Amino acid sequence: MKLELLPGPKLMLIVLDGLGDRKIKELGWKTPLEAAFKPNLDYFAKFGLNGRHYPLEPGLPVGSGVAHTMLFGYSLKDYPERGPIEALGIGAELEHGDLAFRINFATFAEDGKVVLDRRAGRADFGLDEIARDLSSVLSENPFGLEIEVYHSTQHRGVLVVREWKRAFGVRDTDPQVEGREVVLPEGNREIDELVRWIHRKSFEFLENHEINKRRKELGLKPANGILLRGAGMLKDVEKFTEKYGLRGAGIASDALYLGIARYFGLDPVLKLEDEEKITKALELLKNNDFVFVHFKKTDNASHDGDFLRKKEEIEKVDRLLEPLKESSNLAVLITGDHATPCSLRTHSGDAVPFLIWGENVPRDNVEKFGEGFAVFGEAGTVEAKYLMQILLNASGRLSEFGK
Amino acid sequence: MKLELLPGPKLMLIVLDGLGDRKIKELGWKTPLEAAFKPNLDYFAKFGLNGRHYPLEPGLPVGSGVAHTMLFGYSLKDYPERGPIEALGIGAELEHGDLAFRINFATFAEDGKVVLDRRAGRADFGLDEIARDLSSVLSENPFGLEIEVYHSTQHRGVLVVREWKRAFGVRDTDPQVEGREVVLPEGNREIDELVRWIHRKSFEFLENHEINKRRKELGLKPANGILLRGAGMLKDVEKFTEKYGLRGAGIASDALYLGIARYFGLDPVLKLEDEEKITKALELLKNNDFVFVHFKKTDNASHDGDFLRKKEEIEKVDRLLEPLKESSNLAVLITGDHATPCSLRTHSGDAVPFLIWGENVPRDNVEKFGEGFAVFGEAGTVEAKYLMQILLNASGRLSEFGK
Numbered sequence: 141m142k143l144e145l146l147p148g149p150k151l152m153l154i155v156l157d158g159l160g161d162r163k164i165k166e167l168g169w170k171t172p173l174e175a176a177f178k179p180n181l182d183y184f185a186k187f188g189l190n191g192r193h194y195p196l197e198p199g200l201p202v203g204s205g206v207a208h209t210m211l212f213g214y215s216l217k218d219y220p221e222r223g224p225i226e227a228l229g230i231g232a233e234l235e236h237g238d239l240a241f242r243i244n245f246a247t248f249a250e251d252g253k254v255v256l257d258r259r260a261g262r263a264d265f266g267l268d269e270i271a272r273d274l275s276s277v278l279s280e281n282p283f284g285l286e287i288e289v290y291h292s293t294q295h296r297g298v299l300v301v302r303e304w305k306r307a308f309g310v311r312d313t314d315p316q317v318e319g320r321e322v323v324l325p326e327g328n329r330e331i332d333e334l335v336r337w338i339h340r341k342s343f344e345f346l347e348n349h350e351i352n353k354r355r356k357e358l359g360l361k362p363a364n365g366i367l368l369r370g371a372g373m374l375k376d377v378e379k380f381t382e383k384y385g386l387r388g389a390g391i392a393s394d395a396l397y398l399g400i401a402r403y404f405g406l407d408p409v410l411k412l413e414d415e416e417k418i419t420k421a422l423e424l425l426k427n428n429d430f431v432f433v434h435f436k437k438t439d440n441a442s443h444d445g446d447f448l449r450k451k452e453e454i455e456k457v458d459r460l461l462e463p464l465k466e467s468s469n470l471a472v473l474i475t476g477d478h479a480t481p482c483s484l485r486t487h488s489g490d491a492v493p494f495l496i497w498g499e500n501v502p503r504d505n506v507e508k509f510g511e512g513f514a515v516f517g518e519a520g521t522v523e524a525k526y527l528m529q530i531l532l533n534a535s536g537r538l539s540e541f542g543k
Numbered sequence: 544m545k546l547e548l549l550p551g552p553k554l555m556l557i558v559l560d561g562l563g564d565r566k567i568k569e570l571g572w573k574t575p576l577e578a579a580f581k582p583n584l585d586y587f588a589k590f591g592l593n594g595r596h597y598p599l600e601p602g603l604p605v606g607s608g609v610a611h612t613m614l615f616g617y618s619l620k621d622y623p624e625r626g627p628i629e630a631l632g633i634g635a636e637l638e639h640g641d642l643a644f645r646i647n648f649a650t651f652a653e654d655g656k657v658v659l660d661r662r663a664g665r666a667d668f669g670l671d672e673i674a675r676d677l678s679s680v681l682s683e684n685p686f687g688l689e690i691e692v693y694h695s696t697q698h699r700g701v702l703v704v705r706e707w708k709r710a711f712g713v714r715d716t717d718p719q720v721e722g723r724e725v726v727l728p729e730g731n732r733e734i735d736e737l738v739r740w741i742h743r744k745s746f747e748f749l750e751n752h753e754i755n756k757r758r759k760e761l762g763l764k765p766a767n768g769i770l771l772r773g774a775g776m777l778k779d780v781e782k783f784t785e786k787y788g789l790r791g792a793g794i795a796s797d798a799l800y801l802g803i804a805r806y807f808g809l810d811p812v813l814k815l816e817d818e819e820k821i822t823k824a825l826e827l828l829k830n831n832d833f834v835f836v837h838f839k840k841t842d843n844a845s846h847d848g849d850f851l852r853k854k855e856e857i858e859k860v861d862r863l864l865e866p867l868k869e870s871s872n873l874a875v876l877i878t879g880d881h882a883t884p885c886s887l888r889t890h891s892g893d894a895v896p897f898l899i900w901g902e903n904v905p906r907d908n909v910e911k912f913g914e915g916f917a918v919f920g921e922a923g924t925v926e927a928k929y930l931m932q933i934l935l936n937a938s939g940r941l942s943e944f945g946k
Contacts, residue, residue: 141603143603146889500886500887502565502566502884502886502893503565503566503572504566504915504918505915505918516918516919517918518893518894518914518915518918519601519894520595520597520601520894520918520924521924522601522602523601526600526601526602529600529601529602529603529892530601530602530892531602532602533602533603533604533891533892533893534602534893536886536887536889536891538602538603538604538891538892539604539889540604540605540606540889540890541599541603541604541605541606541609542605542606542608542609542622543606
C-alpha cells in the first residue's frame with residue numbers, strides 16, 4: 141500500500157555492515173557490539189526505541205544486496221543480479237536493456253580455458269589500461285554490439301553489453317504498421333555465442349598484451365582473461381523518491397552499496413571515507429529528506445573472524461556519530477544489514493539489533509545498544525522490510541491508513 | 544482456515560480506543576496506561592497472559608475501522624468504505640446493493656457550489672427536520688430511486704440510495720433462459736448524473752428551507768447543502784457467528800463502532816453509556832457466547848493531546864471492570880484498537896498492549912498492564928488479526944488443525 145507522509149523531522153539510515161554477532165567467550169560471553177565502548181550508540185538506545193530485524197526470514201542468511209533491498213522497504217523481486225549493481229557502483233551509466241556482468245581479471249593456462257588463478261594474484265597493476273584496450277577490441281564484434289570493460293579495485297571489474305536486450309531479447313513480431321511484413325528473428329544468433337566470443341577474444345588479445353609481459357617481469361601473475369559473473373539488467377523499480385515522497389541521498393565507500401543506493405534512485409550517491417560520512421550526511425540533509433550512510437569495516441573484520449577488530453570498528457563508528465547528538469529535526473535508524481558472526485566468518489540468519497533515536501521518537505526501557513538488550517525493545521522483532529515504515533512511524537511522519 | 548471450537552468459557556473483547564501511547568516526561572517517563580491507578584487491569588494482567596499487537600503491519604498507523612476489522616479476525620479486503628459503516632452505525636437498515644454515503648450538512652455560497660463551512664458551524668439545530676424533508680424531495684428523482692437522508696450527531700448524517708446496484712451496476716447480459724433475448728442495458732444513464740442531481744436538488748430545496756431562515760435568525764450558519772463522503776456498499780463477508788460458531792453481541796457509544804459490529808454480524812448491537820456497558824455485557828453473555836465492548840473516551844483525550852485526561856479515562860474504565868473479577872466461566876481480552884500517542888495527537892503504528900484473563904487462561908510473569916510490561920508477555924508481539932484466535936486458544940476453546 142502507498143504510505144502517506146506527514147511533515148516532520150529529516151531521516152537518516154545508518155548501516156554498520158554485518159553488525160550482528162553471537163556471544164563470544166573471550167569477550168566475557170558478550171557480542172562485539174555488547175562488549176564495545178560506544179557511549180553514543182548507548183545514548184541513542186537509552187533515549188530511543190529498540191528492536192531487532194530479520195533481514196528476510198527468520199534464520200535465513202542473505203547477501204548484502206538483498207539485505208539492503210529489504211532495509212529500503214523493497215521486495216525481493218525488486219533486487220537485480222549483482223552485475224548491474226556493481227556497474228552502477230563503479231559509476232558506469234546503465235540504461236534499461238543493457239546487460240552488465242561483474243568480472244574478475246584472471247590467470248588462464250596456455251589453452252585459454254583452465255583457470256589458474258581466479259583473481260590474477262589480486263594484483264591490479266596495468267588493469268586500467270587492459271580494461272580500456274579490451275573495450276575497443278571487444279566492441280569490434282560480429283554482433284554489432286558496443287561492449288565496455290571497466291576495472292574497479294584489485295582484480296575486479298565490470299563488463300557492459302549495450303542494448304543487449306534489443307539484440308538478443310525476445311522481440312515483438314508485430315511490425316506496428318499495417319501493410320508491412322511480420323518481424324521475424326533475423327538469424328540464428330545464439331546468446332551463448334556472444335559469451336564464448338567475449339571469452340575467446342579476451343584471451344587472444346590479453347595473452348600477448350604488453351601489460352602482461354611487464355606483470356611477468358614484476359613477478360605478478362598475468363591477467364590474460366576474464367571471468368564473467370552475475371549477469372543481469374536493470375529492473376523497473378519504483379524510485380525511492382516516488383515510493384516514499386522523500387528526496388533521498390546515499391553515502392558509502394564500496395561499489396555494492398553505492399550501486400544499490402543508485403539502483404533504488406537515491407541521488408546523489410557519494411563515495412567517501414568513513415571519517416567524512418556523517419558530516420557530509422548532515423550537510424546533505426539541508427537539501428534532502430533522507431540520507432543512507434554505510435560503514436563497511438565491521439563486516440570485513442567479521443569475515444576475518446577478528447572479533448577484537450570488529451569491536452574496535454564499532455567503537456570507531458561510535459566516535460564518528462558524535463555530531464548526531466547535537467542535531468535537531470532529525471530521526472535516525474542505526475542497524476546492521478545482517479549478522480556476520482565472527483565464529484562463523486560468514487553471514488548468518490540471526491536477528492540484528494536496531495535503534496531509532498531523535499525528534500518525536502518514543503523511548504523504551506532499553507539501556508544499551510546490543511543484541512541481548514534489543515530483545516526487550518518495544519519495536520519488537522520484525523522483518524527488515526518494515527524498518528522504513530517503523531522509522532517513519534516512530535518520528536511521527538506516517539498518516540493513518542483507512543482513515 | 545476454519546477454526547473448530549471446543550466447549551469452554553464465554554468470551555469478551557473489551558477495546559479502549561487509541562489506548563496505546565508513548566512514555567511522557569511529565570508522567571515520569573511512563574505512558575498514560577503505565578501511570579494510571581488501575582488495580583483491576585493490573586490484576587487481570589498479573590493473573591493472565593500478556594502480549595502486544597500491531598494492528599495491521601509493524602509501524603503502519605491505521606484508522607479505527609480497519610483496526611476493528613483486524614481485531615475481529617477479518618482481512619483488509621473485508622473492510623468496506625465508511626459510508627455503509629456509518630449507515631449501520633446510526634441504525635439505518637442496509638441491504639446488499641444499496642449505496643451509502645456519510646454526509647456533512649454544510650454551508651454553501653449563493654452559487655450552490657463554493658463551500659463556506661464544511662460543517663455548517665457544527666450546529667445541529669433543525670437538521671432532523673431537514674433530513675426528513677430531504678428524503679422526500681430527493682426520492683422524487685428522474686432515476687426512480689428511493690433515497691433516504693438521516694441526521695446523526697452535530698453536522699453529520701448518512702445518505703442511502705436504495706437498490707443502487709440494480710439501477711447503476713454492471714448487469715449480466717445472460718437472460719438465464721434459452722430462447723430469450725440477451726439482456727442489454729436499457730438507457731444511457733450516468734452514475735455521475737445522480738450525484739450531480741442530488742447535490743443540485745439539495746441546495747435548491749435547502750437554500751429556502753424554513754429551518755435555514757430560523758438558523759440565520761439564531762445566528763447559526765445555514766445548512767443549505769450536503770457533502771457526500773465514503774461511498775460504499777455492503778460486502779459479502781462471513782458473519783461473525785458463522786466464522787467462529789459463536790453467538791456474538793456488541794456494545795458501544797459511537798456510530799463507527801456500532802456500525803462495524805453490525806457490519807460483521809454481531810447481534811444485538813446496543814448503544815449505551817459507558818457506565819452501563821459491563822453490566823449489560825455480562826447480562827448479554829447469558830444468551831450469547833461473545834460480547835464486544837467498546838470505550839471511546841481514551842482516544843478523544845489522545846487526539847486532544849491531554850495525557851492526564853487519558854490517564855483518568857483509563858482509571859474510569861478500570862473501575863467499571865470491577866464486576867468482571869467476580870465472573871466465572873468467562874475469558875476476556877482487553878486492548879486498544881491502535882495507539883494514539885498524546886505527543887502526536889494522531890494514530891500511530893506502534894505496538895499496542897493486550898491482556899487475556901479468565902477461565903483456563905494461562906499466567907505469565909508480567910505483573911502489570913502496560914506498554915513496557917507487555918513486551919515480556921508470553922503471547923509475544925503479533926498481528927491483530929490473530930487476537931481472536933489467541934483468545935480462543937488461551938481459554939482452551941480451539942480444536943487442533945490438521946488432526
